[in-house]
Every structure is written in C-alpha cells, then in structure tokens.
Amino acid sequence: MGPTPFITDDFIESHTDFGQLINTLRSGFAEQGVETPMRHHHDYPNPKENIDSTLLLMPSWEAGKDLGVKIVSVNPNNGKYDLPSIQGTYLYLNAHTGTLNAIFDAKALTAKRTAAASALAASYLAHPEASTLLILGTGVLSANLIRAHATARPVNKVYVWGRNYDKAVQIAGLFDQDDVEVIPIKDYDSLIRECDIISTATLSKDPLVDGNKLRKGQHLDLVGAYKKGMREADDACVLRSSVFLDTYQGGLKESGDIVIPLQNGILKQEDIQADLFELCSGQHPGRKNSDEITFFKSVGHASEDLFGARYYFEQYKKR
Secondary structure, three states: OOOOOEEOHHHHHHOOOHHHHHHHHHHHHHOOOEEOOOOEEEEEOOOOOOOOEEEEEEEEEEOOOEEEEEEEEEOOOHHHHOOOOEEEEEEEEEOOOOOEEEEEEHHHHHHHHHHHHHHHHHHHHOOOOOOEEEEEOOOHHHHHHHHHHHHHOOOOEEEEEOOOHHHHHHHHHOOOOOOOEEEEEOOOHHHOOOOOEEEEOOOOOOOOEOHHHOOOOOEEEEOOOOOOOOOOEOHHHHHHOEEEEOOHHHHOOOOHHHHHHHHHOOOOHHHOOEEHHHHHOOOOOOOOOOOOOEEEEOOOOHHHHHHHHHHHHHHHHHO
C-alpha cells in the first residue's frame, strides 16, 4: 500500500463540476443504506474571545462500501485573525476493511457539499424560472452558493451583501469573466422582494430577512445560523412559507431558525413538509405551485460529507 492521499482544498476547487456534485448528492439522498448517527456537538469555552467555540464530530457510512467522519471546530471570532471561522479535517475509509482511503482538508469539501445541498433543494423548491439571487453573507460559502444555484436554476443576476462591503466587492470580482452578473450592495432591504431566491450564510444572532417583505413565489435558502440562539429568518418568514429541512435529524434540533419557532408555537413539527431524503426519493414533490413561498433550512449533515468525499475521491483517482 502506498501513502494515504491527502486531498487538498486546491484539488477540490479545481475539480468541481457542480452539476455532477449535485447529482451525486441527489443519488445519495435517494439511497436507503446510508446510516448517519446524530452529530456530536460540543460547545467549549474560549476565554480569550469571551465567546464559546464549538467542536463537531460527524460520522456517516454505508455498510460494506465506505464510511467517513469529519472533525470540525467553529470559532466565530476568527475573522479578526484573518482565519476562517470553520476549520476541519475529513477521514474517508473503506467500510469493509477499515483502511483509510484518503484524508481531506475539509474546508472546501464542506463548502462545496453545503452549496450543492442548497442547490439540490432549490431544484425541487425554487421556481423553475428563478433568475435573480440575493446572497447575505460574504464568507467562503458565498461564491460557492452563487455557482451552485446558477447550476440548478437559470440565475443570471446576483446581489451580494455583507457587513464588510469590501468583501462583497471581492466576491463580485470573482465573476468578472462569468455569464452571471454579480453586484455588491451596501443595503439589501429593498431587494428582499425583488429576488427569486434569497440565500443566507451568516452567523447572525438576529433575523436578517423580514418575512413581511416577501412576495409570492420566492425561495428562502437558509444556510447559516447554526446554533439554537441564532436566526436568519423571522417568524413571518416561517408563517408565510412551506418549510423544508436538509434532514429532520439535525434540522429540528440545531438552529434557531427552526428551534425557536417550534418552542414558541409558531411552527409545529407536523407542519414541516419534507427533508432532502424525502424530496430525492420522490416521497414529496417539492414546490406545489408558482405562488408558494418555500423555506429551506440547512444545518449540514454527515451524509453530505460522505457523498462529497465519494465524488472527489473518484476525481482524484482519475487525475
């Protein structure tokens, strides 16, 4: 046996076809043999920052085929050190022999599979002719969400907002040679009603999207706010929308976008329409009509990492 390959972020960045990756996730979510225990979620003190950090351990496997586990740390104040808030490593193994297939630098793997999961959901939930996208957040996910959504729907105009306008300008600059027009903005309030898809990827503790400003037919893609006390969409968004999750397992427990409305009686568990397993296996049709407002909450799931690792390991073997 040779040395275990280390699959870098650079390799992942240069070997991503979002159409193929989305379809890999679609096939994976439609399978019946994948097992995914609840992620281990541990908040621990970070005294120098006066704010908790988080350790996440995320295993998933398909018996006789493959298994993987991601080890992630989340440090919300890392921006002031010019470091990403989310850092991690992914171990991808042969489920039959237990041998290690590859080690992934998990930053790009996580970003790509997260964006692909959002686009996968949008392929069922966003209006088929959705062409405008509003991105709230300027982290590593932003550019990936743009590329992924533009693969799933005919998106040709994107507005990007962040608390640091210069970062929005930088993201727009990544698309200078693309067919998608990306426009940095300093205020997004007036655009909430205008855009067909609103995608949020922030660490906001307070809602960013005012549901009273939504119009019929829009799709909300809520990717950030990973803790129970965080929210990106308010109660009006929940009340006016058909609510979907990436998975019931994490979606019902981990983010304030779902947990708080459940606790306050704004949302009942039986009101949630479906998760990605049900959408991809055909148990739920997705969007029912052109007027429906759809609300998709993603908290991430270890099966997505497993499906993504499968895709990139195959790309690595073809190199």
